[in-house]
Protein backbone atom coordinates (compact mmCIF):
# COMPACT_ATOMS: atom_id res chain seq x y z
CA UNK A 93 0.00 0.00 0.00
CA UNK A 94 1.35 3.38 -1.04
CA UNK A 95 0.29 6.57 0.76
CA UNK A 96 0.40 10.12 -0.56
CA UNK A 97 -0.80 13.52 0.57
CA UNK A 98 -2.03 16.50 -1.38
CA UNK A 99 -4.49 19.41 -1.28
CA UNK A 100 -6.76 18.53 -4.21
CA UNK A 101 -7.39 15.19 -5.93
CA UNK A 102 -8.88 15.41 -9.42
CA UNK A 103 -10.69 12.29 -10.68
CA UNK A 104 -10.89 11.69 -14.44
CA UNK A 105 -8.22 12.42 -17.04
CA UNK A 106 -10.36 13.63 -19.93
CA UNK A 107 -10.20 17.22 -21.18
CA UNK A 108 -12.18 18.47 -18.17
CA UNK A 109 -9.99 16.75 -15.55
CA UNK A 110 -6.79 17.87 -17.30
CA UNK A 111 -8.15 21.42 -17.43
CA UNK A 112 -9.07 21.25 -13.75
CA UNK A 113 -5.69 19.92 -12.61
CA UNK A 114 -3.92 22.62 -14.62
CA UNK A 115 -6.08 25.34 -13.13
CA UNK A 116 -5.63 24.00 -9.57
CA UNK A 117 -1.85 23.77 -9.97
CA UNK A 118 -1.60 27.23 -11.54
CA UNK A 119 -3.45 28.67 -8.52
CA UNK A 120 -0.73 27.25 -6.28
CA UNK A 121 -2.37 24.18 -4.72
CA UNK A 122 -0.73 20.76 -4.52
CA UNK A 123 -2.71 18.41 -6.71
CA UNK A 124 -2.89 14.87 -8.11
CA UNK A 125 -4.91 13.66 -11.13
CA UNK A 126 -6.16 10.06 -11.17
CA UNK A 127 -7.32 8.45 -14.43
CA UNK A 128 -8.32 4.80 -14.71
CA UNK A 129 -6.95 4.42 -18.27
CA UNK A 130 -4.64 6.59 -20.32
CA UNK A 131 -5.35 10.32 -20.51
CA UNK A 132 -8.20 11.21 -22.91
CA UNK A 133 -9.26 7.63 -23.36
CA UNK A 134 -12.89 8.28 -22.40
CA UNK A 135 -15.24 10.64 -24.23
CA UNK A 136 -12.42 13.06 -24.98
CA UNK A 137 -10.75 10.47 -27.20
CA UNK A 138 -14.03 9.37 -28.79
CA UNK A 139 -15.51 12.61 -30.06
CA UNK A 140 -15.92 14.44 -33.35
CA UNK A 141 -12.87 16.71 -33.40
CA UNK A 142 -14.73 20.00 -33.87
CA UNK A 143 -13.54 23.18 -32.19
CA UNK A 144 -16.94 24.84 -32.18
CA UNK A 145 -17.33 28.37 -33.48
CA UNK A 146 -20.66 28.37 -31.63
CA UNK A 147 -22.59 28.24 -34.92
CA UNK A 148 -24.21 24.90 -34.12
CA UNK A 149 -25.95 26.33 -31.05
CA UNK A 150 -26.99 29.83 -32.17
CA UNK A 151 -30.65 28.79 -32.44
CA UNK A 152 -30.89 25.92 -29.92
CA UNK A 153 -28.72 27.17 -27.01
CA UNK A 154 -27.40 30.72 -27.26
CA UNK A 155 -25.50 30.67 -24.00
CA UNK A 156 -23.47 27.66 -25.16
CA UNK A 157 -22.98 29.37 -28.53
CA UNK A 158 -21.41 32.45 -26.90
CA UNK A 159 -19.22 30.34 -24.61
CA UNK A 160 -17.96 28.34 -27.60
CA UNK A 161 -17.17 31.49 -29.59
CA UNK A 162 -15.17 32.96 -26.70
CA UNK A 163 -13.35 29.74 -25.81
CA UNK A 164 -12.55 29.04 -29.47
CA UNK A 165 -10.35 32.16 -29.51
CA UNK A 166 -8.65 31.30 -26.22
CA UNK A 167 -7.98 27.63 -27.08
CA UNK A 168 -6.58 28.51 -30.50
CA UNK A 169 -4.06 30.69 -28.69
CA UNK A 170 -3.12 28.48 -25.72
CA UNK A 171 -3.28 25.12 -27.56
CA UNK A 172 -1.94 26.20 -30.96
CA UNK A 173 -0.29 22.79 -31.59
CA UNK A 174 -3.62 20.97 -31.14
CA UNK A 175 -5.84 23.27 -33.21
CA UNK A 176 -6.16 23.53 -36.98
CA UNK A 177 -7.89 26.75 -37.99
CA UNK A 178 -9.79 25.21 -40.88
CA UNK A 179 -12.73 27.61 -40.81
CA UNK A 180 -16.24 26.30 -41.34
CA UNK A 181 -19.33 26.58 -43.48
CA UNK A 182 -23.03 26.22 -42.71
CA UNK A 183 -24.83 25.27 -45.92
CA UNK A 184 -28.51 24.72 -46.79
CA UNK A 185 -28.95 21.59 -48.89
CA UNK A 186 -31.98 20.82 -51.13
CA UNK A 187 -35.06 20.15 -49.00
CA UNK A 188 -33.73 21.81 -45.82
CA UNK A 189 -36.04 24.09 -43.79
CA UNK A 190 -36.30 27.35 -45.82
CA UNK A 191 -36.76 29.49 -42.70
CA UNK A 192 -33.80 28.21 -40.71
CA UNK A 193 -31.00 30.24 -42.43
CA UNK A 194 -32.56 33.56 -41.35
CA UNK A 195 -33.01 32.29 -37.80
CA UNK A 196 -29.37 31.14 -37.93
CA UNK A 197 -28.14 34.61 -38.93
CA UNK A 198 -30.26 36.33 -36.28
CA UNK A 199 -29.12 33.83 -33.62
CA UNK A 200 -25.47 34.34 -34.57
CA UNK A 201 -25.88 38.09 -34.20
CA UNK A 202 -27.63 37.76 -30.81
CA UNK A 203 -25.08 35.30 -29.40
CA UNK A 204 -22.07 37.16 -30.85
CA UNK A 205 -20.91 34.25 -33.00
CA UNK A 206 -19.09 35.58 -36.08
CA UNK A 207 -20.97 34.37 -39.20
CA UNK A 208 -21.02 35.86 -42.66
CA UNK A 209 -23.18 34.95 -45.63
CA UNK A 210 -21.14 34.12 -48.73
CA UNK A 211 -22.23 33.44 -52.32
CA UNK A 212 -22.89 29.89 -53.49
CA UNK A 213 -20.12 30.31 -56.08
CA UNK A 214 -17.65 31.24 -53.36
CA UNK A 215 -18.68 28.28 -51.18
CA UNK A 216 -18.26 25.89 -54.11
CA UNK A 217 -14.88 27.38 -55.00
CA UNK A 218 -13.78 26.86 -51.40
CA UNK A 219 -15.17 23.30 -51.20
CA UNK A 220 -15.48 21.90 -54.74
CA UNK A 221 -16.98 18.58 -53.56
CA UNK A 222 -19.97 20.30 -51.92
CA UNK A 223 -23.45 19.50 -53.19
CA UNK A 224 -23.93 21.96 -56.12
CA UNK A 225 -27.62 22.23 -55.13
CA UNK A 226 -26.84 24.21 -51.92
CA UNK A 227 -28.88 27.39 -51.79
CA UNK A 228 -27.40 29.42 -48.90
CA UNK A 229 -23.96 29.39 -47.28
CA UNK A 230 -22.41 31.07 -44.22
CA UNK A 231 -18.74 31.21 -43.24
CA UNK A 232 -17.95 30.67 -39.52
CA UNK A 233 -14.82 30.18 -37.40
CA UNK A 234 -15.03 26.44 -36.76
CA UNK A 235 -11.76 24.54 -36.43
CA UNK A 236 -10.46 21.03 -35.88
CA UNK A 237 -8.92 20.05 -32.55
CA UNK A 238 -6.95 16.98 -31.49
CA UNK A 239 -8.43 16.03 -28.09
CA UNK A 240 -5.40 13.94 -27.10
CA UNK A 241 -2.91 16.71 -27.85
CA UNK A 242 -5.07 19.20 -26.01
CA UNK A 243 -5.46 17.03 -22.92
CA UNK A 244 -1.76 16.17 -22.75
CA UNK A 245 -0.93 19.86 -23.32
CA UNK A 246 -2.99 20.82 -20.26
CA UNK A 247 -1.57 17.93 -18.21
CA UNK A 248 2.03 18.77 -19.12
CA UNK A 249 1.40 22.39 -18.21
CA UNK A 250 0.01 21.23 -14.84
CA UNK A 251 3.15 19.13 -14.28
CA UNK A 252 5.29 22.23 -14.77
CA UNK A 253 3.35 23.70 -11.83
CA UNK A 254 4.06 20.65 -9.67
CA UNK A 255 0.96 18.52 -10.32
CA UNK A 256 1.24 14.74 -10.36
CA UNK A 257 -0.53 13.01 -13.23
CA UNK A 258 -1.29 9.33 -12.60
CA UNK A 259 -2.80 7.46 -15.56
CA UNK A 260 -4.00 3.87 -15.11
CA UNK A 261 -5.06 4.64 -11.53
CA UNK A 262 -8.68 3.70 -10.94
CA UNK A 263 -10.47 5.36 -8.03
CA UNK A 264 -12.08 2.69 -5.86
CA UNK A 265 -13.23 4.71 -2.86
CA UNK A 266 -13.66 8.20 -1.40
CA UNK A 267 -13.45 8.26 2.40
CA UNK A 268 -14.99 10.85 4.66
CA UNK A 269 -14.35 11.98 8.20
CA UNK A 270 -17.81 13.04 9.42
CA UNK A 271 -19.08 15.53 6.87
CA UNK A 272 -15.64 16.22 5.32
CA UNK A 273 -13.83 14.40 2.47
CA UNK A 274 -10.52 13.06 3.78
CA UNK A 275 -9.03 10.45 1.43
CA UNK A 276 -9.22 8.99 -2.06
CA UNK A 277 -8.40 5.32 -2.59
CA UNK A 278 -7.11 4.14 -5.95
CA UNK A 279 -5.72 1.02 -7.58
CA UNK A 280 -2.67 1.22 -9.88
CA UNK A 281 -3.80 -1.04 -12.75
CA UNK A 282 -0.28 -1.34 -14.20
CA UNK A 283 1.51 -2.65 -11.11
CA UNK A 284 -1.42 -3.85 -9.00
CA UNK A 285 -0.59 -1.58 -6.04
CA UNK A 286 -3.26 0.18 -3.93
CA UNK A 287 -2.75 3.88 -3.25
CA UNK A 288 -4.29 6.04 -0.49
CA UNK A 289 -4.20 9.80 -0.97
CA UNK A 290 -5.04 12.09 1.96
CA UNK A 291 -6.51 15.37 0.76
CA UNK A 292 -8.82 18.25 1.66
CA UNK A 293 -10.72 18.59 -1.61
CA UNK A 294 -11.84 16.29 -4.44
CA UNK A 295 -13.02 17.35 -7.88
CA UNK A 296 -15.01 14.72 -9.74
CA UNK A 297 -14.46 15.19 -13.50
CA UNK A 298 -15.55 11.69 -14.46
CA UNK A 299 -17.60 12.64 -17.56
CA UNK A 300 -20.32 10.04 -18.15
CA UNK A 301 -18.97 8.09 -15.14
CA UNK A 302 -19.39 11.05 -12.72
CA UNK A 303 -22.50 9.52 -11.14
CA UNK A 304 -20.64 6.31 -10.27
CA UNK A 305 -17.71 8.29 -8.84
CA UNK A 306 -19.99 10.48 -6.69
CA UNK A 307 -21.62 7.29 -5.37
CA UNK A 308 -18.18 6.16 -4.08
CA UNK A 309 -18.44 9.05 -1.62
CA UNK A 310 -22.00 8.08 -0.68
CA UNK A 311 -23.56 10.79 -2.90
CA UNK A 312 -26.20 8.89 -4.84
CA UNK A 313 -28.58 9.64 -7.72
CA UNK A 314 -26.28 11.96 -9.70
CA UNK A 315 -27.97 11.37 -13.04
CA UNK A 316 -25.59 11.74 -15.94
CA UNK A 317 -27.25 10.23 -18.99
CA UNK A 318 -24.76 8.83 -21.54
CA UNK A 319 -25.84 10.21 -24.94
CA UNK A 320 -24.23 7.78 -27.40
CA UNK A 321 -23.01 9.16 -30.72
CA UNK A 322 -21.24 7.35 -33.54
CA UNK A 323 -18.68 8.81 -35.93
CA UNK A 324 -16.98 7.45 -39.05
CA UNK A 325 -13.57 8.48 -40.42
CA UNK A 326 -13.31 8.55 -44.22
CA UNK A 327 -9.83 7.92 -45.58
CA UNK A 328 -9.29 11.37 -47.15
CA UNK A 329 -9.88 14.97 -46.36
CA UNK A 330 -13.01 15.14 -48.51
CA UNK A 331 -13.32 18.73 -47.30
CA UNK A 332 -10.77 21.20 -46.01
CA UNK A 333 -13.15 23.26 -43.91
CA UNK A 334 -15.70 22.01 -41.40
CA UNK A 335 -19.00 21.60 -43.28
CA UNK A 336 -22.24 21.84 -41.26
CA UNK A 337 -25.79 21.57 -42.52
CA UNK A 338 -27.68 24.76 -41.76
CA UNK A 339 -30.57 23.08 -39.91
CA UNK A 340 -31.64 22.56 -36.29
CA UNK A 341 -29.00 20.17 -34.77
CA UNK A 342 -29.70 16.62 -35.91
CA UNK A 343 -27.93 13.37 -36.83
CA UNK A 344 -25.01 13.30 -39.28
CA UNK A 345 -25.02 17.01 -40.00
CA UNK A 346 -21.29 17.80 -39.63
CA UNK A 347 -18.20 16.73 -41.59
CA UNK A 348 -14.89 17.66 -39.92
CA UNK A 349 -11.44 17.43 -41.56
CA UNK A 350 -9.15 16.07 -38.83
CA UNK A 351 -5.49 15.38 -39.63
CA UNK A 352 -5.46 13.13 -42.75
CA UNK A 353 -9.12 12.02 -42.61
CA UNK A 354 -12.59 13.55 -42.52
CA UNK A 355 -15.10 12.55 -39.88
CA UNK A 356 -18.87 12.38 -40.38
CA UNK A 357 -21.08 12.44 -37.32
CA UNK A 358 -22.94 11.98 -35.27
CA UNK A 359 -25.99 10.37 -33.65
CA UNK A 360 -27.45 10.86 -30.18
CA UNK A 361 -29.17 7.97 -28.45
CA UNK A 362 -29.52 7.29 -24.72
CA UNK A 363 -27.12 4.46 -23.82
CA UNK A 364 -27.61 2.09 -20.88
CA UNK A 365 -23.86 1.87 -20.12
CA UNK A 366 -21.09 4.30 -21.11
CA UNK A 367 -18.59 1.41 -21.20
CA UNK A 368 -20.50 -0.60 -23.81
CA UNK A 369 -21.40 1.58 -26.74
CA UNK A 370 -22.88 -0.03 -29.85
CA UNK A 371 -22.35 1.01 -33.46
CA UNK A 372 -25.60 -0.19 -35.09
CA UNK A 373 -25.66 -0.84 -38.85
CA UNK A 374 -28.64 1.49 -39.35
CA UNK A 375 -26.70 4.39 -37.80
CA UNK A 376 -23.73 3.67 -40.09
CA UNK A 377 -26.15 3.80 -43.04
CA UNK A 378 -27.59 7.06 -41.71
CA UNK A 379 -24.09 8.60 -41.62
CA UNK A 380 -23.48 7.54 -45.23
CA UNK A 381 -26.80 9.06 -46.34
CA UNK A 382 -26.12 12.28 -44.43
CA UNK A 383 -22.63 12.53 -45.94
CA UNK A 384 -24.15 12.10 -49.38
CA UNK A 385 -26.48 15.08 -48.79
CA UNK A 386 -23.42 17.29 -48.23
CA UNK A 387 -20.94 15.67 -50.64
CA UNK A 388 -22.37 13.77 -53.62
CA UNK A 389 -20.41 10.51 -54.05
CA UNK A 390 -19.68 10.30 -50.29
CA UNK A 391 -20.92 6.68 -50.15
CA UNK A 392 -18.25 5.64 -52.65
CA UNK A 393 -15.45 6.99 -50.45
CA UNK A 394 -13.70 4.52 -48.19
CA UNK A 395 -14.66 4.43 -44.52
CA UNK A 396 -11.61 3.49 -42.43
CA UNK A 397 -12.82 3.45 -38.84
CA UNK A 398 -15.98 3.86 -36.76
CA UNK A 399 -16.28 4.61 -33.06
CA UNK A 400 -18.81 5.74 -30.48
CA UNK A 401 -18.58 8.12 -27.53
CA UNK A 402 -20.96 9.00 -24.69
CA UNK A 403 -21.89 12.61 -24.03
CA UNK A 404 -22.04 13.36 -20.32
CA UNK A 405 -25.49 14.95 -20.38
CA UNK A 406 -26.99 16.07 -17.13
CA UNK A 407 -30.59 15.01 -16.81
CA UNK A 408 -32.96 17.90 -16.97
CA UNK A 409 -36.47 17.25 -15.69
CA UNK A 410 -37.97 19.46 -18.38
CA UNK A 411 -37.36 16.91 -21.15
CA UNK A 412 -38.05 13.22 -21.52
CA UNK A 413 -35.41 10.87 -20.05
CA UNK A 414 -34.66 9.33 -23.46
CA UNK A 415 -34.36 12.55 -25.47
CA UNK A 416 -30.63 13.21 -25.09
CA UNK A 417 -30.26 15.70 -27.97
CA UNK A 418 -32.39 18.21 -26.05
CA UNK A 419 -30.73 17.85 -22.65
CA UNK A 420 -28.41 20.54 -21.39
CA UNK A 421 -25.10 20.64 -23.21
CA UNK A 422 -24.09 23.40 -20.86
CA UNK A 423 -21.89 22.55 -17.93
CA UNK A 424 -23.27 21.54 -14.54
CA UNK A 425 -21.55 21.90 -11.18
CA UNK A 426 -22.87 19.80 -8.31
CA UNK A 427 -22.01 21.03 -4.84
CA UNK A 428 -22.16 17.94 -2.67
CA UNK A 429 -22.16 20.01 0.51
CA UNK A 430 -25.41 21.62 -0.50
CA UNK A 431 -26.80 18.48 -2.12
CA UNK A 432 -25.59 15.68 0.18
CA UNK A 433 -24.11 17.38 3.24
CA UNK A 434 -20.52 16.38 2.31
CA UNK A 435 -17.86 19.11 2.38
CA UNK A 436 -14.87 19.05 0.01
CA UNK A 437 -16.43 17.35 -3.03
CA UNK A 438 -17.59 19.04 -6.23
CA UNK A 439 -18.70 17.33 -9.45
CA UNK A 440 -18.43 18.91 -12.89
CA UNK A 441 -20.15 17.36 -15.92
CA UNK A 442 -21.73 18.25 -19.24
CA UNK A 443 -20.27 20.90 -21.50
CA UNK A 444 -18.13 20.33 -24.55
CA UNK A 445 -14.48 19.82 -25.28
CA UNK A 446 -14.47 23.37 -26.69
CA UNK A 447 -15.50 24.72 -23.28
CA UNK A 448 -13.26 22.50 -21.12
CA UNK A 449 -11.11 25.40 -19.87
CA UNK A 450 -14.11 27.47 -18.87
CA UNK A 451 -15.61 24.47 -17.05
CA UNK A 452 -12.38 24.08 -15.10
CA UNK A 453 -12.31 27.78 -14.28
CA UNK A 454 -15.91 27.78 -13.03
CA UNK A 455 -15.47 24.81 -10.73
CA UNK A 456 -12.14 25.98 -9.29
CA UNK A 457 -13.59 29.45 -8.69
CA UNK A 458 -16.29 27.65 -6.67
CA UNK A 459 -13.69 25.58 -4.80
CA UNK A 460 -11.65 28.70 -3.93
CA UNK A 461 -14.78 30.41 -2.67
CA UNK A 462 -15.60 27.45 -0.42
CA UNK A 463 -12.01 27.42 0.89
CA UNK A 464 -12.08 31.20 1.41
CA UNK A 465 -9.06 31.66 -0.92
CA UNK A 466 -8.70 34.55 -3.33
CA UNK A 467 -6.65 33.00 -6.15
CA UNK A 468 -7.65 34.12 -9.67
CA UNK A 469 -7.67 31.81 -12.69
CA UNK A 470 -4.73 32.28 -15.08
CA UNK A 471 -5.27 29.45 -17.56
CA UNK A 472 -6.20 31.79 -20.42
CA UNK A 473 -3.03 33.85 -19.97
CA UNK A 474 -0.38 31.22 -20.58
CA UNK A 475 0.13 28.84 -23.50
CA UNK A 476 0.73 25.14 -22.80
CA UNK A 477 4.08 23.42 -23.57
CA UNK A 478 4.71 22.84 -27.32
CA UNK A 479 2.42 25.72 -28.27
CA UNK A 480 4.92 28.46 -27.48
CA UNK A 481 5.66 29.24 -31.14
CA UNK A 482 2.03 30.32 -31.59
CA UNK A 483 1.90 28.38 -34.87
CA UNK A 484 -1.34 26.44 -35.21
CA UNK A 485 -1.32 22.87 -36.52
CA UNK A 486 -1.28 22.25 -40.29
CA UNK A 487 -1.92 18.85 -41.83
CA UNK A 488 1.26 19.04 -43.91
CA UNK A 489 3.57 19.45 -40.91
CA UNK A 490 5.09 15.94 -40.98
CA UNK A 491 5.82 16.21 -44.70
CA UNK A 492 7.43 19.61 -44.21
CA UNK A 493 9.62 18.31 -41.37
CA UNK A 494 10.62 15.31 -43.45
CA UNK A 495 11.55 17.37 -46.47
CA UNK A 496 13.43 19.85 -44.29
CA UNK A 497 15.84 17.50 -42.50
CA UNK A 498 14.42 13.99 -41.96
CA UNK A 499 14.62 12.33 -45.37
CA UNK A 500 16.99 9.65 -44.02
CA UNK A 501 14.70 8.66 -41.14
CA UNK A 502 12.96 5.31 -41.38
CA UNK A 503 9.15 5.48 -41.70
CA UNK A 504 7.21 3.07 -39.49
CA UNK A 505 3.66 4.15 -40.38
CA UNK A 506 3.39 5.31 -44.00
CA UNK A 507 -0.24 6.43 -43.67
CA UNK A 508 0.64 9.01 -41.01
CA UNK A 509 4.36 9.53 -41.87
CA UNK A 510 5.40 8.41 -38.39
CA UNK A 511 9.13 7.82 -38.04
CA UNK A 512 11.02 5.14 -36.14
CA UNK A 513 12.67 7.87 -34.07
CA UNK A 514 9.40 9.47 -32.93
CA UNK A 515 7.94 6.05 -32.05
CA UNK A 516 10.98 5.04 -30.01
CA UNK A 517 11.05 8.38 -28.22
CA UNK A 518 7.48 7.82 -26.99
CA UNK A 519 8.25 4.23 -25.94
CA UNK A 520 11.39 5.32 -24.06
CA UNK A 521 9.51 8.19 -22.36
CA UNK A 522 6.67 5.88 -21.19
CA UNK A 523 8.00 2.29 -21.31
CA UNK A 524 4.81 0.77 -19.89
CA UNK A 525 2.74 2.14 -22.81
CA UNK A 526 0.63 -0.12 -24.96
CA UNK A 527 0.37 0.62 -28.70
CA UNK A 528 -2.96 2.41 -28.27
CA UNK A 529 -1.30 4.80 -25.81
CA UNK A 530 1.31 5.43 -28.52
CA UNK A 531 -1.42 5.75 -31.18
CA UNK A 532 -3.17 8.54 -29.29
CA UNK A 533 0.04 10.57 -29.25
CA UNK A 534 1.47 9.74 -32.69
CA UNK A 535 -1.55 8.56 -34.79
CA UNK A 536 0.06 5.15 -35.27
CA UNK A 537 -2.34 2.90 -37.22
CA UNK A 538 -4.98 5.58 -37.73
CA UNK A 539 -4.68 5.82 -41.51
CA UNK A 540 -5.98 3.57 -44.30
CA UNK A 541 -4.03 0.42 -43.26
CA UNK A 542 -5.47 0.58 -39.70
CA UNK A 543 -2.43 -1.16 -38.24
CA UNK A 544 -2.10 -3.76 -41.01
CA UNK A 545 1.50 -2.83 -41.83
CA UNK A 546 2.73 -0.83 -38.84
CA UNK A 547 1.65 -2.99 -35.87
CA UNK A 548 4.12 -5.82 -36.54
CA UNK A 549 6.87 -3.24 -37.10
CA UNK A 550 6.33 -1.50 -33.77
CA UNK A 551 6.14 -4.85 -31.95
CA UNK A 552 9.40 -5.96 -33.57
CA UNK A 553 11.12 -2.66 -32.80
CA UNK A 554 10.06 -2.68 -29.13
CA UNK A 555 11.57 -6.15 -28.87
CA UNK A 556 14.72 -5.20 -30.76
CA UNK A 557 15.28 -2.23 -28.43
CA UNK A 558 14.78 -4.46 -25.35
CA UNK A 559 11.82 -2.38 -24.24
CA UNK A 560 9.62 -5.48 -23.89
CA UNK A 561 10.05 -9.26 -23.97
CA UNK A 562 8.64 -11.55 -26.68
CA UNK A 563 5.51 -12.34 -24.73
CA UNK A 564 4.61 -8.68 -24.16
CA UNK A 565 5.50 -7.69 -27.75
CA UNK A 566 3.09 -10.31 -29.09
CA UNK A 567 0.42 -9.41 -26.53
CA UNK A 568 0.72 -5.71 -27.38
CA UNK A 569 0.30 -6.41 -31.08
CA UNK A 570 -2.72 -8.62 -30.49
CA UNK A 571 -4.36 -6.04 -28.23
CA UNK A 572 -3.76 -3.27 -30.77
CA UNK A 573 -5.26 -5.31 -33.63
CA UNK A 574 -8.23 -6.29 -31.48
CA UNK A 575 -8.95 -2.66 -30.64
CA UNK A 576 -8.64 -1.62 -34.31
CA UNK A 577 -11.02 -4.43 -35.27
CA UNK A 578 -13.76 -3.06 -32.96
CA UNK A 579 -13.91 0.01 -35.19
CA UNK A 580 -13.58 -1.90 -38.46
CA UNK A 581 -16.26 -4.55 -38.54
CA UNK A 582 -19.22 -2.08 -38.48
CA UNK A 583 -17.97 -0.52 -41.75
CA UNK A 584 -16.84 -3.55 -43.73
CA UNK A 585 -17.85 -2.70 -47.28
CA UNK A 586 -16.09 -1.77 -50.51
CA UNK A 587 -12.35 -1.12 -50.44
CA UNK A 588 -12.17 -1.62 -46.68
CA UNK A 589 -13.10 -5.30 -47.10
CA UNK A 590 -10.15 -5.80 -49.47
CA UNK A 591 -7.80 -4.13 -46.96
CA UNK A 592 -9.14 -6.28 -44.13
CA UNK A 593 -8.71 -9.46 -46.22
CA UNK A 594 -5.08 -8.47 -46.85
CA UNK A 595 -4.50 -7.81 -43.12
CA UNK A 596 -6.08 -11.15 -42.26
CA UNK A 597 -3.70 -12.87 -44.68
CA UNK A 598 -0.67 -11.04 -43.23
CA UNK A 599 -1.49 -11.85 -39.61
CA UNK A 600 -3.00 -15.31 -39.95
CA UNK A 601 -1.24 -16.48 -43.09
CA UNK A 602 2.31 -15.32 -42.42
CA UNK A 603 2.47 -14.63 -38.66
CA UNK A 604 -0.02 -17.34 -37.58
CA UNK A 605 -1.25 -14.93 -34.91
CA UNK A 606 -4.18 -17.11 -33.90
CA UNK A 607 -1.82 -19.79 -32.60
CA UNK A 608 0.79 -17.79 -30.66
CA UNK A 609 0.77 -18.68 -26.94
CA UNK A 610 -1.49 -16.51 -24.76
CA UNK A 611 0.56 -14.16 -22.52
CA UNK A 612 0.51 -15.33 -18.90
CA UNK A 613 -0.24 -11.82 -17.65
CA UNK A 614 -3.07 -9.82 -19.22
CA UNK A 615 -1.58 -7.06 -21.40
CA UNK A 616 -2.66 -3.53 -20.44
Ligand SMILES: Cc1cc2nc3c(=O)[nH]c(=O)nc-3n(C[C@H](O)[C@H](O)[C@H](O)COP(=O)(O)OP(=O)(O)OC[C@H]3O[C@@H](n4cnc5c(N)ncnc54)[C@H](O)[C@@H]3O)c2cc1C
Pocket residue numbers: 103104105106107108109126127128129131132133134135136137138139140141142143144261262263264297298299300301305319320321322358359400401402403404441442443444445446447
Ligand atom coordinates in the same frame (compact mmCIF):
# COMPACT_ATOMS: atom_id res chain seq x y z
C1 LIG B 1 -20.26 11.61 -30.11
C2 LIG B 1 -19.68 12.85 -29.49
C3 LIG B 1 -19.21 13.88 -30.27
C4 LIG B 1 -18.71 15.03 -29.68
N1 LIG B 1 -18.20 16.02 -30.47
C5 LIG B 1 -17.70 17.13 -29.91
C6 LIG B 1 -17.08 18.10 -30.74
O1 LIG B 1 -16.95 17.92 -31.96
N2 LIG B 1 -16.61 19.22 -30.14
C7 LIG B 1 -16.71 19.43 -28.80
O2 LIG B 1 -16.29 20.49 -28.33
N3 LIG B 1 -17.25 18.50 -27.98
C8 LIG B 1 -17.73 17.35 -28.51
N4 LIG B 1 -18.25 16.37 -27.72
C9 LIG B 1 -18.29 16.59 -26.27
C10 LIG B 1 -16.93 16.29 -25.64
O3 LIG B 1 -16.32 15.19 -26.24
C11 LIG B 1 -17.11 16.03 -24.16
O4 LIG B 1 -17.88 17.05 -23.59
C12 LIG B 1 -15.77 15.99 -23.43
O5 LIG B 1 -14.84 15.18 -24.10
C13 LIG B 1 -16.00 15.47 -22.03
O6 LIG B 1 -14.76 15.41 -21.39
P1 LIG B 1 -14.68 14.95 -19.88
O7 LIG B 1 -13.27 15.10 -19.46
O8 LIG B 1 -15.71 15.67 -19.10
O9 LIG B 1 -15.12 13.42 -19.92
P2 LIG B 1 -14.22 12.15 -20.34
O10 LIG B 1 -13.33 12.47 -21.47
O11 LIG B 1 -15.15 11.01 -20.53
O12 LIG B 1 -13.32 11.91 -19.07
C14 LIG B 1 -13.78 11.24 -17.92
C15 LIG B 1 -12.67 10.31 -17.49
O13 LIG B 1 -12.97 9.74 -16.22
C16 LIG B 1 -12.33 8.48 -16.19
N5 LIG B 1 -12.87 7.65 -15.10
C17 LIG B 1 -14.09 7.06 -15.02
N6 LIG B 1 -14.19 6.37 -13.87
C18 LIG B 1 -13.01 6.53 -13.21
C19 LIG B 1 -12.50 6.05 -11.97
N7 LIG B 1 -13.23 5.26 -11.16
N8 LIG B 1 -11.23 6.38 -11.61
C20 LIG B 1 -10.47 7.18 -12.40
N9 LIG B 1 -10.91 7.66 -13.60
C21 LIG B 1 -12.17 7.34 -13.99
C22 LIG B 1 -12.63 7.90 -17.57
O14 LIG B 1 -11.73 6.87 -17.92
C23 LIG B 1 -12.49 9.14 -18.46
O15 LIG B 1 -11.22 9.24 -19.07
C24 LIG B 1 -18.71 15.18 -28.28
C25 LIG B 1 -19.14 14.12 -27.50
C26 LIG B 1 -19.59 12.95 -28.09
C27 LIG B 1 -19.99 11.81 -27.26
